[in-house]
Amino acid sequence: MISLKSFVAIFLLVESSLQDFPFRNPNLSWNTRVDDLVGRLTLDEITLQMAKGGAGINGPAPAISRLGIGPYQWNSECLHGEVGQMATAYPQSIGLAASWSYDVVHRMAEATSEAVRANHNKAVNNHNYADRTGLSCFSPVLNIMRDPRWGRNQETYGEDPYLSGMFGIAFVKGLQGNHSRYIRANGGCKHFNVHGGPENIPSFRWNFNSKVSMRDWRTTFLPAFRYCVKAGAYSLMCSYNSINGVPACANKQLLTDILRKEWGFHGYVVSDMEAVENIKNAFHYRSNDVDTAAVALEAGLNLELAAPDYKKETLMSISEAVRQGQLAESVVRERVKPLFYTRMRHGEFDPPNMNPYSSIGMSVIENQSHRNMAIEAAMKSFVLLKNDGTLPLKTQPYNKIAVSAIPLDFSFIIRDIHFEK
Template sequence: MHIKWCTSCYGFLDLPFYNVSLTWDKRVDDLVSRLTIPEMVGQMSRGSGGTFPIPRLGIKPYAFYSECLRGDVKQPATPFPEALGLAAAFSTDVIYNVARATGIELRALNTMFSNNGSYNNGQGLSCFSPVINIMRDPRWGRNDETYGEDPYFTGVYAAAFVQGLQGNHPRYLLTNAGCKHFDAYGGPETDPMSRMEFNAVVTMRDWRTTFFPAFRACVKAGTYNIMCSYNSVNGIPACAHKQLLTDILREEWGFKGYVVSDEGAIENIISRHHYLNNTIDTIAACIDAGCNLELEPHSSLNIYSSIAQAVAAGRVEESRLRELMKPMWYTRMRLGEFDPPEMNPYKEYNVSVVQSPEHRQLALDSAMKTFVLLKNQNSFLPLNGSHFSKMAVIGPMADNPDAQTGDYSSPLD
């Protein structure tokens, strides 16, 4: 069966990558074979701002940038408890249900924006969540985004979160998960240096027993993307670390998805790590390592926008670009972008599910399960009601309602 339909107001298309009777691999191969180098650059360099459209193939822009750690961070969707609180529930059912509800609301919002023509407004279906770094230093400002310090527990939670976000349909993804930040991240914010540039010196034993287990669990659970981190690992920036991104992640663990840089991490290879000193060498190193997509900084020109020059200089093979493109297009296909909408049951979700009574109740129930009670042994704290009548809330977040909700919460409405 060969289906033809108008997919994007660019006309009726009759191309194999739209043919739902072909295998995913054949469809991806066909699509990638049709791309020019500038078109590939417009995809690989636009992880943050939204990819460029390809009108001649009827391909719309796509926003890879969505944060889904505890609800949709961009829209006034249902706000769920932060990750560290959810960890205190010690329940994979809680984390799965929160991820599932988050994915449903993200899908509904995506459909709404697609229908009103604002597809490339940042409301994509590809999540940079969950955060599964191991919490080792209280000076790191992102500890509340993690599930704590235990590698096994973090891996169990990561798998449940991935499965909840991605759904269980045999053909389509609800949304796609992305585990971050790979790897050995989570050091102090600024002391002795910025987390954007520090070098994590890690023994292989510690790497494999502390930092790898949760990411490997994430891969086993079927995550579609992994984010490489800002830091260096044993002297090599993570997004240019071939041993990390290819030898271990892909060849040893069998990861088939795409690797995206943290925002500005590729630029930092030059400006902060001083590992390399020019754009072409940096592109060559990251492409060789296996970084598919740059999450470019908003403040300056991104590095991957110069991929064509690296190809022209003989530093990057065109065939290598096409191979790195495939996992990104495969993901978009599994999200249903190139199939008739009526085939995908997830496209039936509408905005009625956003902040629905069921999801609000789930948020409340989940929050109740995050409470941790402490025993006042030997009356160590003066908590008898006769000793005080008022309580003071002090500190930099005492009167900051935005900060009180924690990192990556949905915006207050």
């Protein structure tokens, strides 16, 4: 039996050795630290980190105990307040767009990220890595409202690429904060790209092929995401659909040629939920998991968001793809680096006292300033219509009035007013 004194000595020795890893040295450059960390990982460990970005049993990314690295939950939503945790709710994006206010969106995102960080700090202190406890937001939505059949138009800022781009900048900057070293929470602009309809007619959005001209692609669907990259977003989410026959999450032209080479993006790309599986299952672009994992990583994917009930994520085949020679291990190691870079910028591998965001506590949750922000945002989202003589409604010559409306959470958009004699 080991004595308590010997146990404490061994514990302190192990703790000291973990702290000696270069990736934990805050005096080194970010790239040096990331390279050191990734260089210590086995291929199987990397595979798990890239496959476990999903919900339910497919998250969190597991701990790497031998390096003292804890689990991390990537699955979080923050579009109009943090979803799934205690937090203040704000108007949907389409309402915020009606405010025409960069400032409102920016301050709402700031308040949202305070709640995200507070809930994360509490969760980690309690060793809780369940869904919605991470700092990586799948927000904002920068898709263009073009097809009224899409069921998520209320999550967008409308049909103007420029307005969507400006609000994307406001959201990302508000969410991530202005600290020179750390980010409060990281933005993840979605759904990249040419997404937004139809919902299920004539085809389901999971296997919808967007046929788009280069001119329309460049002038309508890409600009808002380019502004997102310029704002410094750490992540983009590739969409369900294919673009001119190539699934977005396997589209090298989109994820590498445009996003990284042309725009200079250095962050990570996460798939929409099940979008990687659908490369094989819905689009039949590849016929098995090994081929699908290889084509997705070669295209530029970094992280898989699988459905909660998937027994085996597609990216769990990364190691086999390398062994079969379909994927270079050097590509895999490069793809995992942005994931750990992001976690470093959260402050995960630095002493907590260096990071001001690590001290954000639950007192910010639904505090008065956040509630006031929600009221202000709601008030500024109201649209005053000019009365052209319709009001007040006259009882003659009509005796029946039918109002057609589209439900949006707890509000409605009036679609049509019909008068009958």
